[in-house]
Amino acid sequence: MAAVKETAHEPDEVSTRAWDSRGFRWLWTGSAVSSFGSEVAELALPLLALVTLAASPGELGLLRAAQFLPFLLATLPIGLLVDRSRRRPLMIGADLGRFVLIALIPVSVWLDLTSVLLLCVVVFGAGVLTVLYQMADFTFLPTVTTVHQLADANAKLAATQSAMEIGGRGAGGVLVQALTAPVAMAVDAVSYLLSALSLSRIRVIEQVPVRSARSPLREVATGFRVVWTNAYLRALLGGAMTFNVCQEIFTIGFMLYAVRDLSISPAGVGAILVAGGAGSFAGAWFGSRLTARWSYGKVLLVALALGNTAPLASALTGPVGTWAFELLLGVFFVMGIGIGISNAHAVTIRQVAAPAELRGRVNAAYRLITWGGIPVGALGGGLLASELGNSFAMVAGAAGLATATLWILFSPIRTLRSVAQASPERTSY
Missing domain, CATH: 1.20.1250.20 (MFS general substrate transporter like domains)
Known part of the structure; x- marks a missing residue:
C-alpha cells in the first residue's frame, strides 16, 4: 500500500x-x-x-x-x-x-x-x-x-x-x-x-500478487501475527469477539423472553427485528457524514457506546408492563443505529490497517476468531436461559455487550483523527 x-x-x-x-x-x-x-x-x-x-x-x-x-x-x-x-x-x-x-x-x-x-x-x-x-x-x-x-x-x-x-x-x-x-x-x-x-x-487492473516461497502454514500464521500485534486490529478483534459472544446470549434470551414470557406474537418479534434493521440502515447511511465533522475515532467510540449500551434498557421490560413491546422496538432501533455506524467504520480500519499483500490472511484470521465466539455465545445463552431464566439471559447478554466498547476506549483507535492514520506505513508491529 x-x-x-x-x-x-x-x-x-x-x-x-x-x-x-x-x-x-x-x-x-x-x-x-x-x-x-x-x-x-x-x-x-x-x-x-x-x-x-x-x-x-x-x-x-x-x-x-x-x-x-x-x-x-x-x-x-x-x-x-x-x-x-x-x-x-x-x-x-x-x-x-x-x-x-x-x-x-x-x-x-x-x-x-x-x-x-x-x-x-x-x-x-x-x-x-x-x-x-x-x-x-x-x-x-x-x-x-x-x-x-x-x-x-x-x-x-x-x-x-x-x-x-x-x-x-x-x-x-x-x-x-x-x-x-x-x-x-x-x-x-x-x-x-x-x-x-x-x-x-x-x-x-489487478496485479497478480507475488507468491511467497514460504509454506502455506507460515503464511496463514502471518495473518494471525498481524492481527495480534497491530494495536488497531487487536482492539477491534477483542471488541468483536466480546460482542459476538454476548450478542448470541442476548438474542437467545430475548427471543425466549419475548415469545414465552411477554407473549409477543411472531409478527411482533419480526417487527422488533425490522426496527433493528431500520436503525442499522440509518446509521450506516449517515455515519460517514459524522466523520466529516468529528474525528474518526470519536465517532466510532460514540457509536459503539450507543449500540452496545442500548440493550441494557431491555431490563426495564418488566417494570413498563404493557409498554414492553414499544420499549423493545426502541432498544433495537437505537442498537441498530450504533451497529450501522460502527460496523462500516470498523471494517474500514481493518482494510486500511492490514498490509495490502496480507489483507486476505489477516481478514481470515480475524473472522475465524470472532466468528468462533458465535457458537460459544449460543451455548451459553441457552444454558443461562434454562438454568436462571429467559430474562436473566437477556439482561446478562446486554451487560456483556456494554463491555465490548471498553476494547476501543482503551486503544489507540479513539485518538484517530482520520482512518489514514491506521495505515501500516504509520503503524509499527
Missing part, C-alpha cells in the same frame, strides 16, 4: 470523485442484488425444508450447521487463496458457482428429486463460495477506492445490505406465500447471476 499523503482538501476532493467511479457503482450493484437474494433465501430455505420436505427438528439443525460450517472450515485456506490471486475473477466465479448450486434446489424439487441431504450438500457448497466472495470482496474494495473513500464506500455498502435485509425478508415471505419456497430459491439463484454480470462490468 502506497504511503498516504494527507492534506486539508484531499478527502473532499477524493470524495467528490468517488461516486463517479464506475467500478464502485458496479460493485455496489452486485452487492445489492446478491444481498437481496440471500435475504429471500434466509426465510425460504428453512420453510422449504419444513413445508416441502417435512424436515424434522434434527434435520433442520443439520441444514443450519451445513450453512455455518464453511465459515469455520474454509476461512483460512480461502484467505491464503485470496492473497495469491486476482480478486475480481474469484468474486465472479463465486457468484456463478452459487447461481448453479442454488438453482439445483428448485429444479430438484420440481423434478421430485430433492432431499434434506441434498439441501445440506448444496448449501455447504454455496457457503464455501460465499466465504470466497466475502473474503475477496473485503480485499478488492480498496482497489476501486482510495483510502479516503473507504469509509464512505463501506457505509454505503452496509446501508444497502441493511435495506436488503428489510426488503429481502419481506419479499421472501410474500414469494413463499404466493409462489412457494422453490420459486423464492430460484429468485435467490438469479440474484447471483445478476451480481456476476455486474462485477464483469468493472474495469480495473
Whole structure:
C-alpha cells in the first residue's frame, strides 16, 4: 500500500470523485442484488425444508450447521487463496458457482428429486463460495477506492445490505406465500447471476500478487501475527469477539423472553427485528457524514457506546408492563443505529490497517476468531436461559455487550483523527 499523503482538501476532493467511479457503482450493484437474494433465501430455505420436505427438528439443525460450517472450515485456506490471486475473477466465479448450486434446489424439487441431504450438500457448497466472495470482496474494495473513500464506500455498502435485509425478508415471505419456497430459491439463484454480470462490468487492473516461497502454514500464521500485534486490529478483534459472544446470549434470551414470557406474537418479534434493521440502515447511511465533522475515532467510540449500551434498557421490560413491546422496538432501533455506524467504520480500519499483500490472511484470521465466539455465545445463552431464566439471559447478554466498547476506549483507535492514520506505513508491529 502506497504511503498516504494527507492534506486539508484531499478527502473532499477524493470524495467528490468517488461516486463517479464506475467500478464502485458496479460493485455496489452486485452487492445489492446478491444481498437481496440471500435475504429471500434466509426465510425460504428453512420453510422449504419444513413445508416441502417435512424436515424434522434434527434435520433442520443439520441444514443450519451445513450453512455455518464453511465459515469455520474454509476461512483460512480461502484467505491464503485470496492473497495469491486476482480478486475480481474469484468474486465472479463465486457468484456463478452459487447461481448453479442454488438453482439445483428448485429444479430438484420440481423434478421430485430433492432431499434434506441434498439441501445440506448444496448449501455447504454455496457457503464455501460465499466465504470466497466475502473474503475477496473485503480485499478488492480498496482497489476501486482510495483510502479516503473507504469509509464512505463501506457505509454505503452496509446501508444497502441493511435495506436488503428489510426488503429481502419481506419479499421472501410474500414469494413463499404466493409462489412457494422453490420459486423464492430460484429468485435467490438469479440474484447471483445478476451480481456476476455486474462485477464483469468493472474495469480495473489487478496485479497478480507475488507468491511467497514460504509454506502455506507460515503464511496463514502471518495473518494471525498481524492481527495480534497491530494495536488497531487487536482492539477491534477483542471488541468483536466480546460482542459476538454476548450478542448470541442476548438474542437467545430475548427471543425466549419475548415469545414465552411477554407473549409477543411472531409478527411482533419480526417487527422488533425490522426496527433493528431500520436503525442499522440509518446509521450506516449517515455515519460517514459524522466523520466529516468529528474525528474518526470519536465517532466510532460514540457509536459503539450507543449500540452496545442500548440493550441494557431491555431490563426495564418488566417494570413498563404493557409498554414492553414499544420499549423493545426502541432498544433495537437505537442498537441498530450504533451497529450501522460502527460496523462500516470498523471494517474500514481493518482494510486500511492490514498490509495490502496480507489483507486476505489477516481478514481470515480475524473472522475465524470472532466468528468462533458465535457458537460459544449460543451455548451459553441457552444454558443461562434454562438454568436462571429467559430474562436473566437477556439482561446478562446486554451487560456483556456494554463491555465490548471498553476494547476501543482503551486503544489507540479513539485518538484517530482520520482512518489514514491506521495505515501500516504509520503503524509499527
